[in-house]
Amino acid sequence: MTDQSVQIGGLTLKNPVLTASGCFGYGLEYDDFYDVAELGGICTKGLSLAPRLGNPPERICETPSGMLNAIGLANVGVEAFCTEKLPRLRERGVTVVANVFASSVEDFVALARRLDAETGVHAIELNVSCPNVKEGGIEFGKDPRMCARVTEAVRAATRLPVWVKMSPEAGDIAGVALACEAAGADAVTAINTIRGLTIDLERRKARLANRTGGLSGPALRPVALRIVWELSSKLRIPVIGIGGVSTARDAVEFLLAGASAVQVGTANFADPSAARKVADGLREYTTARGVAARDLIGGARQ
Ligand SMILES: Cc1cc2nc3c(=O)[nH]c(=O)nc-3n(C[C@H](O)[C@H](O)[C@H](O)COP(=O)(O)O)c2cc1C
Numbered sequence: 001m002t003d004q005s006v007q008i009g010g011l012t013l014k015n016p017v018l019t020a021s022g023c024f025g026y027g028l029e030y031d032d033f034y035d036v037a038e039l040g041g042i043c044t045k046g047l048s049l050a051p052r053l054g055n056p057p058e059r060i061c062e063t064p065s066g067m068l069n070a071i072g073l074a075n076v077g078v079e080a081f082c083t084e085k086l087p088r089l090r091e092r093g094v095t096v097v098a099n100v101f102a103s104s105v106e107d108f109v110a111l112a113r114r115l116d117a118e119t120g121v122h123a124i125e126l127n128v129s130c131p132n133v134k135e136g137g138i139e140f141g142k143d144p145r146m147c148a149r150v151t152e153a154v155r156a157a158t159r160l161p162v163w164v165k166m167s168p169e170a171g172d173i174a175g176v177a178l179a180c181e182a183a184g185a186d187a188v189t190a191i192n193t194i195r196g197l198t199i200d201l202e203r204r205k206a207r208l209a210n211r212t213g214g215l216s217g218p219a220l221r222p223v224a225l226r227i228v229w230e231l232s233s234k235l236r237i238p239v240i241g242i243g244g245v246s247t248a249r250d251a252v253e254f255l256l257a258g259a260s261a262v263q264v265g266t267a268n269f270a271d272p273s274a275a276r277k278v279a280d281g282l283r284e285y286t287t288a289r290g291v292a293a294r295d296l297i298g299g300a301r302q
Contacts, residue, residue, distance in 0.1 A: 001283060001287050002283075002286045002287050002290065002291060002292045002293070003292040003293065003294070004016070004279075004282070004283055004286070004292070004293045005293070005294070006040070006260050006261050006293060006294050006297070007238075007260070007294070008123070008161065008163075008186065008187050008238050008240065008260055008261060009161050009186035009187055009237065009238065010161060010186070011122055011123055011161050011186075013040035013041055013095060013261060014038075014040060014095070015039070015040045015279050015282065015283070015293060016040055016251070016255065016259075016260065016261035016262060016282065016293050016294075017039055017040045017251060017261070017262060017264065017275055017278050017279040017282060018039060018040045018041040018042060018043055018095075018097065018240070018261060018262070018263045018264070018275075019036075019039065019041075019042045019043060019263060019264055019265070019268060019275045020043055020242050020263035020264060020265030021043040021044060021045060021046055021099035021125065021127065021165075021263075021265075022045050022046060022069075022071065022099075022265070023216075023264070023265035023266060023267075023268045023269065024042055024043070024045075024265075024268050024275070025045060026044050026045060026076075026081065026085040026089070027042040027044070027085075027089055027094055027096070028085060028088055028089065030268075030272055033272045033273050033276075034273055034276045035092070036092070036094050037092050037093045037094045037095075038276060038279065039094075039095070039275055039276065039279060040095065040261055040279070041094070041095035041096065041097050041122065041123075042089075042094060042095070042096060042097065043097040043098075043099045043125055043263060044081065044085075044096065044097070044098050044099050045074075045075050045099065046073050046075055046099045046100065046101045046127050047075055047076075047077065047078045047081050047098060047099065047100050047101075047111065047115075048073065048075060048077060048078065048100070048101055048102060048107075048111070049077065049078060049102065049107055049110055049111060049114075050077050051075065051076050051077035051080065052072070052073055052074050052075055052077070053072075053074055054071050054072035054073060054074025054075075055070050055071060055072030055074075055209060055210045056209045057209060058207060058208050058209055059071050059072070059208065059209065059210070059213075060208075060213075061198060061207045061208060061213075063196065063198055063215065063217075063219065064219060065217060065218040065219040065244075066215055066216055066217030066218060066219035066220060066244070066266065067215075067216055067217050067266055067269070068196050068197075068198055068207075068208060068212075068213030068214065068215055068216075069193070069208075069213050069214050069216065070208045070209070070210035070211075070212065070213035070214070072210065073101060073130075078100070078111055078114050078115065079114070081098070082114065082115070082117075082118050086118055086120050086121070087120075089120060090119065090120030095122050096120060096121050096122055097121075097122060097123045097124070097125050097163065098115050098121050098123070098124050098125065099124075099125040099126075099127055099165070100112070100115070100124060100125070100126060100127065101126075101127040101128075101129075101130045102130070103130060103131060103132060103133040103134075104132065104133060104134045105132075105134075105149055105150050105153050108126065108150050108153065108154050109153050109154060109157045111124075112124055112154045112157040112158040112160070112162075113157050113158065115158070115160065116157065116158040116159060116160055121160060122160070122161070123160055123161040123162070123163055123186070123187075124154065124158060124160050124161070124162055124163070125163040125164075125165055125189060126140075126150060126151065126154060126162065126163070126164045126165060127165050127192070128140035128141035128147055128150060128164060128165060128166075128167065129141050129165070129167040129169075129192045129193075132146055139167060139169075141164075141165075141166065141167035141169075141170055141176060141192075142167060142169060142170045142171070142176070143170075143176070144172065144175045144176045144178070144179035145179065147164065147176050147179055147180055147183075148179040148180060148182065148183040149183070151164055151179075151180045151183035151184060151185050152183040152184055155183065155184035155185070156184075161186040161187065162184065162185055162186050163185065163186060163187040163188065163189050163240065164177075164180040164185045164187075164188050164189070165188070165189040165190070165191075165192055166188055166189065166190040166191055166192065166227065166231070167191070167192050168190075168191040168192065168193075168194050168223060168224075168227060169194065169195065173190070173227055173230070173231065174230055174231060174234050177190075177231050177234070177235055178234060178235065181235050181236065181237050185237060186237060186238075187237050187238045187239070187240055187260070188231060188235065188237065188238075188239055188240070189239075189240040189242055189263065190224065190227050190228055190231055190239060190240070190241065190242065190243075191220070191223070191224045191227050191228075191242060191243050192214070192242075193213075193214025193215055193216045193220070194214065194215045194220065194223065195212050195213070195214060195215070196212065196213060196214070196215040197211065197212050197213075216243070216244070216265055216266045217244050217246075217265075217266040217267075218244040218246060218250075219244065220243040220244045221243050221244030221245070221250065221253075223243065224241060224242060224243025224244065224254075225241070225243070225253060225254060225257050228241040228254055228257050228258055228259050229257045229258055229301070231258075232257065232258025232259065232298060232301075233258065233301065238260035238261070239258060239259050239260060240259060240260060240261045240262065240263060241254035241255075241257065241259030241261070241262045241263070242262065242263040242265060243265075244266070244267075245262045245263070245264045245265070245267065245278060246264070246266075246267035246270075246274060246278075247277075247278060247281060248277070248278050248279075248280070248281025248282045248284070248285055249281070249285075250262075250278070251264075251278050251281075251282050252282065252285055252296060255293070255296040255297050255299070256296055256297075256298070256299040256300035256301075257298075257300055257301070258297065258298045258301055259297070260294075260297055262278070264278055
């Protein structure tokens with residue numbers, strides 16, 4: 001077997017395959033299927049300071065080559081995560097990336113401080129696709145200045161690596177990513193979902209209670225791949241690719257485009273073992289060709 005490890009800033013992952021936030025619970029739910037410590041890492045469901053119930057149903061529906069979701073960021077809250085979930089992940093040796101979201105810089109900082117106080121958290125991923133209520137409600141991730149401010153404040157509040165998750169809806173994604181890099185981000189992850197809509201013809205109403213939802217799955221992959229290509233050519237920090245990764249071949253595509261690792265999201269809903277299968281397939285692909293996983297990174301750009 002060739003070397004599967006990759007370096008994301010100061011953090012070494014045993015392989016380049018993680019699970020994406022919101023698509024793998026808190027990791028423990030998948031215990032019956034496989035040992036999640038075999039993965040490069042897991043990204044937790046987005047954590048907030050207080051627990052949240054999220055939106056009323058319907059919150060998910062299938063669309064061509066993908067799905068729409070409007071979960072509304074339901075989660076147990078950072079405190080319950082630290083006391084009830086994290087100790088079991090730590091025991092199992094899982095590489096844990098804590099995905100967090102907030103509606104003010106101060107709350108992002110409070111989340112980072114709380115997670116920093118624990119052992120067993122390996123990185124913090126900032127979900128900046130949420131409105132900054134203190135500054136007119138514009139999403140952090142759409143504005144380079146606001147995204148840099150939150151990155152810089154979190155960077156100063158923790159010793160953990162800070163990853164910033166790019167919104168594909170930012171007009172100037174490269175501008176946002178470069179601002180985050182300058183503010184001290186250790187990596188960017190790309191991409192979050194794109195808003196979509198689907199209508200039930202019998203009820204003549206939107207299929208989701210929230211009306212719009214985030215589009216994910218294979219339908220998103222070419223868009224994500226294009227953004228990963230663009231960001232990895234402009235940034236010095238690593239880019240982690242997300243969007244429709246369902247098979248090892250999809251993961252290879254992202255690595256060749258310039259991603260240093262990938263996250264598997266929606267594919268977990270169809271097959272709970274999807275991420276492990278992607279990691280297994282990537283190991284077979286690289287081993288058959290006598291190359292290390294890291295040798296693929298940016299290969300299509302040379
Ligand atoms: C049901 C669901 C819930 C999600 N929740 C979060 C979340 O809490 N935080 C976040 O940053 N991204 C969240 N995402 C976005 C995914 O992490 C990922 O960026 C997106 O789905 C694209 O990857 P995929 O096509 O592999 O699913 C969620 C996606 C889905 C489908």
